[in-house]
Amino acid sequence: MTYCVAIQVDQGLVFAADTRTSASFDDIRVHAKLHVFDFPGERCFVLMTSGNLGTTQAVVARLRRDLEDGVTPNLRSVADLNAAADYVGQLLVAAQAQIAASAQSEGVKVGATLILGGVVAGDPPGILLVYSLGNWIAASPETPYLQIGESKYGKPILDRIIRPHTTLEDAARCALVSIDSTIRSNVSVGLPIDLAILRAGEARIGERMRLDADTPLYAEIHDTWSRKLEAAVRSLPRFPWEPATAGAPLQQAAKTPTPADAQGAQQQ
């Protein structure tokens, strides 16, 4: 499996992807799923991939070959981000179709889903989710992030935090927490994490990092997030039967008999 998330805020774009691929439980490998096509000052695209690795690597290889060969369309020739998504979608459909017949007989799933984001100088930046059919949807201020792969574990933190006015770095921290939560709850998603940031008004990748278990920033995020969450849970409102005093040792509350105890007797 895979987990990739792209976030669009007023200050720019954040891309983050895990790197674990799994053909089965005993065939786990590390492959990059975040691919950068950067033509600084002119245009810049980030492609993140989920699904059949043969399919997605074929798409990425073809994108690079079209650029090298000067075949049009290519990522440098397309008019805008939407046209880039159309082009990527066509390559995706073609890559799937090439092996679909033999794959079906073998019971192999060849489908893939992509996130394409970036900017063409002069246009606003954007992020799009390209489906296996080649069609796509774009993020919007109401839905400022897109996910592919194992998306459920990391969705609540995005739903709570990400708004168009969220700063780019807070959005990036949120993306890292979203992936870290997914890694912790699901073995099919794993380190290292690839992170790329594109600032609004710039046609280039602004920052790029690979975070592994021994990267100080990631280790610190990983170690401190649980403590922050625990403190947040503890600071939530008391139940009616708990002492009202904020900050009182919670151990005291559990053994205090309250009128509510007696209600238990009336329930059956």
Add this chain to the structure above:
Amino acid sequence: MTYCVAIQVDQGLVFAADTRTSASFDDIRVHAKLHVFDFPGERCFVLMTSGNLGTTQAVVARLRRDLEDGVTPNLRSVADLNAAADYVGQLLVAAQAQIAASAQSEGVKVGATLILGGVVAGDPPGILLVYSLGNWIAASPETPYLQIGESKYGKPILDRIIRPHTTLEDAARCALVSIDSTIRSNVSVGLPIDLAILRAGEARIGERMRLDADTPLYAEIHDTWSRKLEAAVRSLPRFPWEPATAGAPLQQAAKTPTPADAQGAQQQ
């Protein structure tokens, strides 16, 4: 869909369940999925249900009828919690089998999954997940919670927080946050939330609440949790290109040119 979670900590058991059922997007209803069988001082069971509502209501109805009719086994006659799970599992298999043939032809899924927890006086309390085949697994100190239904959204907060030494009330707060996160990220899970607490050493339900949008406690949890999370995200480590000063307005960081900007030019 459904989301139910049971947590076992040293201080006792927490049960929490949403109440939304959906036959389709245009057939959404409220049905209780948390059922209490309380014989105070003697024994106490909580059953939470996920899956086909006809199946789960048949199981609950049969459990109550067996108690009323004095048919054995029943929840009052079984020797211990494991025997209760065996009995509940048998009723579950029977309820599914009764309609399986006609259901298959109609394309209806009749399966259900249950969480049974509680205590028989003199035994330690426990929680078990009863599968549709009638078999079951128990929670343990290493895996101190069980979930049924739409479990992925609410799993990370449990993985981060719940340990055997977590207080009963913190575990209950965590369960509420886990369900609130799921409700926010998935429309198939909805309010109100049913909550039940059983304290270790007592053979009765200690506390029981139904929390809806206008319940002050729930409204406060719902409103403050996002703010707590946002503060937690903001307090995470700075990126290398951000000013090191903790608490500096984050807006300043995004526009500061740094050496890392230049690296973008080297990536393609």
